[in-house]
Amino acid sequence: MMFSSQLWIAVGILAWIYFLWSRRRFYLLMLRVKGPAGFPLLGISINYLWNKRNMASRGKIFEKYGPTFLTWLGTVPVLTTCEPNVVQDILLSPHCMDKSQAACNAVTKTAGAGNLALRGSQWVERRKQMNPSFRHNVLISFLPIFNEEAKILLSLLDTFVGQGEREMLPDLLNWSFRVASQTTLGSNVKENPNFINGALIKNFNTVLELTTLSVVLPWIQNRTIATLLGIEKKITKAKFLMDELMRPIIEEKMKNTPNESQESLPSRNTVINRVVEFLKSGELSYDDAKGECGIIVAAGFETTGITVFSTLTFMAMFPEYQEAVFEELKDVFPNGGDFDVSYEDLQKLVYLDRVLKESMRLIPAVPLVPRETSHDVRLSNGIVLPKGLAVSVDIFHTHRNKDAWGPEADKFNPDNFLPENISKIHQYAFIPFSKGKRICIGWLLIRCN
Numbered sequence: 190m191m192f193s194s195q196l197w198i199a200v201g202i203l204a205w206i207y208f209l210w211s212r213r214r215f216y217l218l219m220l221r222v223k224g225p226a227g228f229p230l231l232g233i234s235i236n237y238l239w240n241k242r243n244m245a246s247r248g249k250i251f252e253k254y255g256p257t258f259l260t261w262l263g264t265v266p267v268l269t270t271c272e273p274n275v276v277q278d279i280l281l282s283p284h285c286m287d288k289s290q291a292a293c294n295a296v297t298k299t300a301g302a303g304n305l306a307l308r309g310s311q312w313v314e315r316r317k318q319m320n321p322s323f324r325h326n327v328l329i330s331f332l333p334i335f336n337e338e339a340k341i342l343l344s345l346l347d348t349f350v351g352q353g354e355r356e357m358l359p360d361l362l363n364w365s366f367r368v369a370s371q372t373t374l375g376s377n378v379k380e381n382p383n384f385i386n387g388a389l390i391k392n393f394n395t396v397l398e399l400t401t402l403s404v405v406l407p408w409i410q411n412r413t414i415a416t417l418l419g420i421e422k423k424i425t426k427a428k429f430l431m432d433e434l435m436r437p438i439i440e441e442k443m444k445n446t447p448n449e450s451q452e453s454l455p456s457r458n459t460v461i462n463r464v465v466e467f468l469k470s471g472e473l474s475y476d477d478a479k480g481e482c483g484i485i486v487a488a489g490f491e492t493t494g495i496t497v498f499s500t501l502t503f504m505a506m507f508p509e510y511q512e513a514v515f516e517e518l519k520d521v522f523p524n525g526g527d528f529d530v531s532y533e534d535l536q537k538l539v540y541l542d543r544v545l546k547e548s549m550r551l552i553p554a555v556p557l558v559p560r561e562t563s564h565d566v567r568l569s570n571g572i573v574l575p576k577g578l579a580v581s582v583d584i585f586h587t588h589r590n591k592d593a594w595g596p597e598a599d600k601f602n603p604d605n606f607l608p609e610n611i612s613k614i615h616q617y618a619f620i621p622f623s624k625g626k627r628i629c630i631g632w633l634l635i636r637c638n
């Protein structure tokens with residue numbers, strides 16, 4: 190008995206030594222890239238849990254350790270950067286295209302297996318399948334939806350006039366959800382009882398929150414722990430609601446095949462029509478089809494709603510810029526009243542474009558992009574990132590990096606995007622949609638919307 194317990198202790202110690210040895214390259218990296226190690230086995234996960242405003246807490250780490258630091262989330266080493274050169278190396282590297290397995294599992298478990306959560310050749314294949322849905326001609330075909338929804342939103346905003354302060358984010362998320370469901374699923378959710386009572390949007394938010402939590406604390410992906418913490422129940426409910434939304438839409442589309450001779454090419458290429466085409470040909474399973482649609486709606490509506498919300502907030506905070514936007518609108522649409530905006534009109538709104546970019550610079554809707562190295566990656570500063578390292582491109586702090594944007598990096602100033610100013614800024618210092626092959630699939634859609 191005595192012997193066997195000693196044996197177990199010896200096996201445990203050997204296993205621990207092997208574990209440390211197999212990770213020696215991460216520990217060696219700590220000698221070259223500094224950062225807070227946090228607590229054993231927990232790393233700095235606790236900070237993320239305690240400190241909900243983790244933007245500010247990451248800012249403090251950057252101040253202390255510089256624009257690239259190495260830290261630990263649980264037992265996972267994470268390199269975080271807001272340094273444009275390093276960001277460029279990472280986003281352009283073919284060996285840094287995937288998200289970590291833990292992040293992908295978290296997304297797949299809650300939202301389904303869409304583009305966002307696929308890795309390697311599976312991602313390449315799916316991205317190829319979905320890219321045509323975001324081509325210029327498809328996006329232009331959505332202009333009537335954008336115009337119609339803009340009018341509905343404006344009528345709502347009119348009712349707020351003279352009412353004093355008002356929380357606007359929920360209304361903007363409702364609007365962006367309606368736009369996303371029409372452009373992605375080809376279906377207006379206006380009449381859906383779960384949309385009307387707010388359950389659908391709440392559900393998408395729960396999915397996003399649970400996904401983030403599972404990335405920060407990967408051990409909650411364990412089913413027993415998730416059940417004990419009540420997370421499993423929330424995931425089951427989220428999946429049920431998602432299925433209730435998607436199933437009738439997909440079933441309806443399965444019955445009514447778009448007819449090549451009757452339907453225009455843009456209409457045949459919308460997300461839902463392509464997904465259903467692949468479902469019919471057996472290239473996608475029903476779960477994959479549902480996951481793809483769900484993820485595109487989730488990725489699109491919250492980001493769009495937040496971007497419009499922050500832009501309107503900046504306009505309210507800085508009336509001088511609001512006035513300049515208004516003057517430009519009066520120039521481009523001198524007759525006012527009830528009118529539709531064309532793609533050509535959008536090209537004329539150069540000042541509004543600068544304001545939107547400046548708003549996305551200060552409040553990027555996606556504040557960081559998580560990746561993982563699939564091979565060793567040599568950065569241009571000579572540091573080698575070992576295979577299997579989690580990498581986090583911190584968009585929020587890259588956009589406020591004073592070395593890139595100057596001492597007033599935190600100040601709202603649309604002139605940052607005047608051609609003569611932006612041409613002097615590092616090309617990877619402004620990356621609201623990320624860059625490289627895995628750039629946001631919907632970035633052109635946003636330019637039209």
Ligand code: HEM
Binds near residue numbers: 488628
């Ligand atoms: C202001 C609005 C938006 C912002 C700021 C934004 C930003 C981003 C960012 C930073 C990424 C991560 C890319 C990477 O991994 O390097 C991303 C991915 C993605 N976005 Fe967007 N996005 C926006 C709107 C949209 C819209 C409207 C859609 C679709 C309708 C969309 C669909 C996606 C998808 C599917 C991905 C995953 C792409 C992949 O991994 O292949 N996004 N987005």
